[in-house]
Amino acid sequence: MSSNNDAYNSDELEAPDWLNKQFLQEVLMQYSKDPSLKLTDVQISPASAKGDHYASVMFRTSVEYLTQKGKFSKSLIIKTMPEMEGNKKEFLGDSPIFQTEIAMYTEVLPKFEAILREAGEETTFCTRCVYHSLEPRQVMIFEDLVPQGYEVIRNRNLTLDELRCALRKLAKWHAVSQKLLQEQPNIFDRLKYDITTLPNFFEQDFVTKALPTFIDMIGQVESLKDYRKYFEPMRQNIIKRWADIIREYRENRQENSYYVLCHGDFHVRNLMYKLDDCMLIDFQMSYVGSMVNDLLYAKYMLFAAEERLNNSDELISHYFDTFLATLSKIGYKGEKHSLVELRRQMFDRRFSDYMLLTLLLPLSYSMRQNKDPGDILQSEELRVNIYYNKDYQKELEYLLPRMLQLGYFELPE
Structure with a gap:
């Protein structure tokens, strides 16, 4: 994970505990409909520069994984609600x-x-939206547009x-x-x-x-x-x-x-x-x-x-x-x-x-x-x-x- 850096939002410098290898492997298995998928590497960083957004917390996750068809990599954007106590969580916590x-x-x-x-x-x-959930936490996962040239x-x-x-x-x-x-x-x-x-x-x-x-x-x-x-x-x-x-x-x-x-x-x-x-x-x-x-x-x-x-x-x-x-x-x-x-x-x-x-x-x-x-x-x-x-x-x-x-x-x- 990125070290403390003024270029990023403070609540995006460290990923929450639930955003881990096991969670991401389950997401990819569900998305690919391939129970043989095995995640081999995960790198997590802030998804965007400080000031790009306010009404969410976002991370970029680069993953490498194996399936019966070979070795693959993918970059994903994880978007979730703020968990860090403060004005943002208070402002957005109960919103739909x-x-x-x-x-x-x-x-x-x-x-x-x-x-x-x-x-x-x-x-x-x-x-494309890869995964979404409201329980036990509000989270969405998207295909990252940056590797596509955007x-x-x-x-x-x-x-x-x-x-x-x-x-x-x-x-x-x-x-x-x-x-x-x-x-x-x-x-x-x-x-x-x-x-x-x-x-x-x-x-x-x-x-x-x-x-x-x-x-x-x-x-x-x-x-x-x-x-x-x-x-x-x-x-x-x-x-x-x-x-x-x-x-x-x-x-x-x-x-x-x-x-x-x-x-x-x-x-x-x-x-x-x-x-x-x-x-x-x-x-x-x-x-x-x-x-x-x-x-x-x-x-x-x-x-x-x-x-x-x-x-x-x-x-x-x-x-x-x-x-x-x-x-x-x-x-x-x-x-x-x-x-x-x-x-x-x-x-x-x-x-x-x-x-x-x-x-x-x-x-x-x-x-x-x-x-x-x-x-x-x-x-x-x-x-x-x-x-x-x-x-x-x-x-x-x-x-x-x-x-x-x-x-x-x-x-x-």
Whole structure:
């Protein structure tokens, strides 16, 4: 196992006792359906760099094994819930995120891929799940994408081609899910948990103090202080209005809205790239909602500043063209969609813009500097400091006037 190293999450520096040779041999025997399989070597290390993820604990396991057919090796990713006492375990311990992700990997995404294959579209959304369990512990095991040539992009922004690739995958996912929702409205009823349903989510300081910290910051910046008056009225209701948007499909369904199965956490660290292809990872927050939710999330957590400022419209159009083409290819029989209507629905849900702008965009800037979101979420000093990032403030000098010009601050009743 790797020695203590600041490059990795502290709870991934040592594997739990149950993650051992015997457990892994049983997993591989079950997966290969070969009772003769014998594990000969196991090497365990942290699965990813510090800050790549928060809502789980992950290890990479390289194994060598013998069967009647010969000697083989395989690299696996083990994903489990936090066992180390602390904020992460307290925050995530009672959440249903593993039930959601198991359903996504084992049922939902394979079904999506099969529908696309039947239509002549060879699309793979994710890696293969080798093993999963909820008892006696929550754990999932996947085939490792790294030996297949895929990588998480950490030290630079995504190119326009890489962004288009990600949005094409998302558009195909959304299209298939909308067809299934039309034909079988209850098909995703189990996927009813999103980020707002995490235990005590709305009591977390990083959520409740985001807007007040943002308001304090822009009040101290000469070029931004005039916009404070637009955010002050949001103090009492921004969190509730945002939660209402996320939960809309379940609690307040709107006629003619474009509902799909949302990824729920569509950001740069939840993609792995290989040349002109990408794979999606981490489906713990997937739920049914407006397609707008994934698009706005991508705008703030996937796009870099230049794309938000100069290429956002083109990227959304690229996504929507793929969405429409996929609907046609798979035989969707529902009402027609239009880009104008999508834009209207995005505007109507602008409380998501306010929340993402004030809560997640400063965090996105820190992640692009390879800072650990876990450290930031647990430290008030670090949380405050990310709002004073000069690049973040510089972008606000463009975004806030644009929002004003587009009528974003004419708040709905």
